Amino acid sequence: MKLFLSDLDGTLLSKDLTISKEDINVINLLNERGISFGLATGRDLHFCKRLADKYNLNINTFIANNGATLIYKNKVIHEEKIENNKVDFILEKLLPISNDLFVFEVLENERSIGLYNEYTKQDWNLYTNIFGDMLKTKFLDVDIRTLTKDNSYSFYKISMYVINPEKTTSLLCKLKKMFENHFEILQTSYNCIELSKKGVNKANTAEILFQQTPFTKETTSFIGDGENDIGLINLIPKSYVIETANQVVKEKANYIVKSVSEAILKELKIVNGKEIYEK
Template identity: 25%
Template structure:
């Protein structure tokens, strides 16, 4: 029987409106009534992840920034896995040389050098999720949404290295040409040794320390709870979810998930628009997967 469920958020737990559907909420409560712990494992930072969870009335532990930070259900930090200052400087130089827009997630929040490029690149992601939108509609919707997400703007990322005790946790890069541009960059970063590159969309890559992965974090939490990996269930849709899908005794890929994710997961559920997470949770419990 499963004792711990870890679910991705974007494209998984959240629907097209970036909310947790009532069916998903009820399934999570159903699991909790059986003594099963539910937690999220997301590429978002904690401040970005909290609003939809609070709106749904869900208090849970969180794996954030792909595993770079882990919190208990009360918001206490359990551990952090940062990228070194030296490698962060190397990443900044590499990405700027190739004119790639990127943001840096730190222990003090997210930093960007350009609000305009931030909106443009997130609009691409919005358009992917909702292809019926025109470009102008995607820009408008993105600008409205990002207005409520906390971010810090700086003239130059070099300013960050003077902030005492600041830790660099994740670098996320965007390019409208996707793999054609980001693929070669990924190969260069793979050569750095201590870093891992994943993705949560067609037009981005996410860079973490190699020990900051969702799978490693889920295993850490399970061990802390004295739960075997065979009793862990994970749910995801994209490449940054693969590490946690590979280790869990029960793993579900979303119907809207990437092909590689579906090949790794043991089971397939419906899309995020069809409350695939809720259906997976109920199935896993009722069928004793």
């Protein structure tokens, strides 16, 4: 069985969080040819499933939360949760730099919460309007720390928007010094940093996918654009990178393409609308 995996932000998703009609059409063509389509993303599972429903996409494989969640055919194959007491520890450590980082947790039903108790009402409204628009979510006036008291709630990652994107690199270095021995620290976009359980990443979860499903790395292709995609690019022999990615990522890929649709058409060996048959 063949699988085509795609990253979301900066790859399949545009900056306004939409998917182009061309990409949708070619993904559907991929399915018609009997090739499965999947996502490998830092986004949460709720977001991925809403996206699939919105565009009526047939997606049977989800590597979500930077690898903390693996779903195949609606079945949970693997999960890596951060224990609630460790979330309390992380949040406590982040408080001194909460003026530089906006910490948040995405809930179901397009709702999110953050460190509500740490901001004035004016600053809270300002930040939640800005970041709520980026996430396409509505922030509730509830502090994220209330969730750590609820043992029925699971944390897969801690997400942080950098309030001044020019500080992203310096804050990433600071966070790595604070947490690197115990947690994974990833920069997932120009102004977003995420923290996951140690050892959690897309590539390690893909290895589990290949062990527990009919897919193998030889029958899988991947497209991405970020430094957090390098592990998958190194793991999967046939890899594509979006041309707007930075150079360190592009150097790792087999092919540089303008879009997901271009990569899939290469997979299907279709050029200028005509199928090319190998002899």
